[in-house]
Amino acid sequence: MSAASPTPSSAAARPRRALAPGLGRALKPIAEARGFARGMLWSGAILTGVFVFMGIFAPWLSPYRYDQYQLKGAAFPQLAPPSALHIFGTNVQSTDVLAQIIWGAQTELEVVALALIFALTIGVPLGLIAGYFGGIFDRILVLIMDAMYAIPPLLLALVIAFLLGSSITSGIVVAACAITIVYVPQYFRVLRNHVTSVREEPYVEAARAIGAGPFTILRKYIFFNVIQTIPVLATLNAADAILTLTGLGFLGYGVQPTQGAEWGYDVSRAVGDAASGIWWTTLFPGLAIVLLVTGLTLLGEGLNETINPVLRQRATTHMNMDEEDPA
């Protein structure tokens, strides 16, 4: 047998990778991110992380419940300015603004996470199948999705929320469904187009040549090569979804005030306050919306720059860091 000399360095690489080689490989570009992309990625991650933390630990972090308007029998003052008792003041319903912000983060988190799960479970399989098999099924789906694209997102979400509002009691599920319908076409389209190009790769033909069936090919050869666009898209969509959700809340079709705090609803109730010098009722929910959307956008763009090989640029200093990189 003619000799192939194994690379000498390869043996050293194994132990650390053995644990989860796939995950380590997927996260590698993130660890390697440099410069501007790294800045965006981390500032976005921190901003988003703060809100996620707030959402998860709302019951412990918040001084009051979101619908609490009294403490031990003593009613909260209405529209009270920030004070030691109410750091961000109180609003027109006598609830604490800080509590609204913290519990609001929980609502946003729940709705967006739920919508994300729904949209992925619908959009990803449809995109994979339509892209791989093509044909009439693909054409019909593309037509439907494109038609949905043509409708303004907020309008579509409003209609869905209105239709579902009568049959589903949980406002969070209704809002999540409305947002799902808006974003499914995006996942579908991105994935479908990516699959149609990956489908032509020689390794897919090689998979056919070894006798793999279409669903095996989709699962093992195509899925992992198209899925890396999804985190970017999901993060950017999450930012957009926050705006849609707060838009719904602002118009009164989102999560109802009895079911949870919602920043859009808070802003809508406080619109009149600003004119009379009561700034805290609009400023803080508004700021929360802006910060979370900014955080998610930064995170998404940062991910895009690090994961997308076309945009990714490795800093020249990377050359010196080779010893530091054990893999």
Added chain:
Amino acid sequence: MPTKPESEVMDRPAAEAAGTAARGFISVRNLKTYFEIRGSVLDRLTGRDAGTVKAVDDVSFELAQGEVLGLVGESGSGKSTLGRTLLGLAPATGGSATFQGREIVGMGERDLRALRAQMQMVFQDPHAALNPAMTIEQSVGHPLIIHKRAKGREEIRRHVAAALDRVGLSPPETYLDKYPNDLSGGQKQRAVIARAIVLDPVLLVADEPVSMLDMSVRSKILQLMIDLKDKLNLTYLYITHDLATAKFFCDRIAILYLGRIVEIGEASAIYEAPKHPYTRALLTAIPDPDPTRDIPRDLPRGEIPDAAKPPFGCAFHPRCPMAFAPCGWEIRDLRDLLEARWAGMAEEAHQAERALLGTIEAPDAPEPTSRLSAAPGATGEALLALLERIRNDDPAEPFWTGVKAMRAGDGCVEIDWHPPERPELLDLGAAHAACHLHNAELRARYGKAG
């Protein structure tokens, strides 16, 4: 149209007689693989057929077990499509291809998948042929899982390690957890070969397995493939554009041109006495490292023609230095002739000649007489005079052998052609070639000297 005598031309394609080895392992008969061309948006809207590309057109050959058959041709000759059709990766349009007596053409995808355990493929680009998201162990072991040859992680790992060891990736443990990106080109190709042999197939279709590799690795990979052939009793279909490696590797060679076999025979016979002008041209194109030897490089002129509209008669005739009357001359060849002529002319002379000529419209099918229209304002006589002048400038140009007569018409020149004949594979002893030069009857009829 005169018909060719049946005795000269084999009525069944030559491979039947050409196969020196036993029949039955792989037998290909009149195999055709056509692709529809997707036309322009307008074509699709109006439903007009944009035509078909005959990637594989009426190909027949036999392949015996343990034999290495080389399919050689330029890019676009249909050699890769032929290999893919044999594996059922590209659907055949017609004809027959049997593998161990089982018909592949028209076989369902499910049966094909089961059959692929026995016929495997090695790809041209080893990097693209390996899934970047799978480790070498996963890639090489996947066929075992698909065909349920091994169960459990340990057993699969053992099989994969054995296959890797066999292709020279040793120690295998070093490579199991690597991703394709971590390996060199040669190592990747070895991994692709390991994936192909892990199921113990009997046939390997190797589609230019070394053309993407460094020169230094090529001979190692070829040597590996020869070793594997002996150890595993493999049969190869070796697809290449490189006659030099084919000589090293193949028992028999088939030369393809525009989807057809133009010559097939023992490798030694093809190298020592090529019968087809195209084979001769390919052989002279092999670089020779000896600077003192000066071999004439009469490489074929022009490019490989558009496969959607192949030349009439013999597809090679526009590029052939020895073509004569029956090879299928047509108006498109005049266009090429004029372009070549004008390319070497002074601007004024070119303009003067160009001004006489109208647009040349290529027919869809051979026609006995073509009308070459003159430019508006120019007469047919003037155009005829130009054509006569061009003929007198270079009377040896093979194009003129195909012109039976030219006469001036009303604003045009009518050109009568000798009827095109499509060459069939002729039995020439050690090899079979599809060329009119070996057809004594046609040579006699058109007075082509030997």
